[in-house]
Amino acid sequence: MRDLRGDQLPAWMDRVKNDDLPALHSFVNGLRRDQDAVTAGLSTPWSSGQVEGHVCRVKLLKREGFGRANLDLLRRRIILTA
Numbered sequence: 001m002r003d004l005r006g007d008q009l010p011a012w013m014d015r016v017k018n019d020d021l022p023a024l025h026s027f028v029n030g031l032r033r034d035q036d037a038v039t040a041g042l043s044t045p046w047s048s049g050q051v052e053g054h055v056c057r058v059k060l061l062k063r064e065g066f067g068r069a070n071l072d073l074l075r076r077r078i079i080l081t082a
Helices: 006-018 023-031 035-043 048-062 071-081
Strands: none
Touching: 006 023, 006 035, 035 071, 048 071
């Protein structure tokens, strides 16, 4: 995954299917459902990790204030913790 070799994914999935690993068979079946996107994700240097981290942080702040705070306070907390 670190070497950006998404082109090797189909061969790896075929090797897993030939082995006796039922838990990985289910994983590979899931990968095959969207194989083009998974291959692209393993081949490109771009990542949405930083954005996902901020989304997770905002959701945590929202959950903490649920039922007690209004939108203005949530906005201030998001801006101040950035």
